[in-house]
């Protein structure tokens with residue numbers, strides 16, 4: 001029995017080392033993400049991907065909320081402040097009776113970056 005236990009323990013110890021090695025390798029993808037941001041990915045898109053937006057919105061298909069292409073077709077740069085406020089406060093009525101949930105913790109500045117990105121989808 002004791003011999004068996006020692007074998008298991010030493011086996012577990014051996015597994016620790018490969019894990020440490022793979023942790024070191026994880027640093028590479030992180031650098032790649034930073035590079036793609038530097039390569040010109042829209043800051044608003046990064047914020048949208050990092051938030052909950054894509055649960056209810058897709059770029060080209062209506063899901064719970066309107067597609068971002070529909071939003072882009074309906075509005076212009078003059079509406080950026082209004083739309084940013086709507087993202088923060090939530091609300092309904094412009095597309096139907098389903099409300100958008102509020103994003104109370106979001107800054108007006110970040111919300112405007114997201115709207116600016118959405119408007120680039122205008123056809």
Ligand code: HEC
Nearest residue numbers: 051052053056064065092093094095096098099100101114
């Ligand atoms: C719970 C689902 C849900 C989430 C999460 C969500 N939305 Fe919405 N969104 C909606 C719905 C529903 C509408 C339509 C509201 C209406 O009819 O006025 C909408 C509308 C919009 C509009 C158009 C507003 C208008 O008045 O025409 C924009 C812009 C928008 N969302 C951006 C975002 C962004 C950016 C995020 C992430 C921070 C987000 N949404 C997260 C459901 C959601």
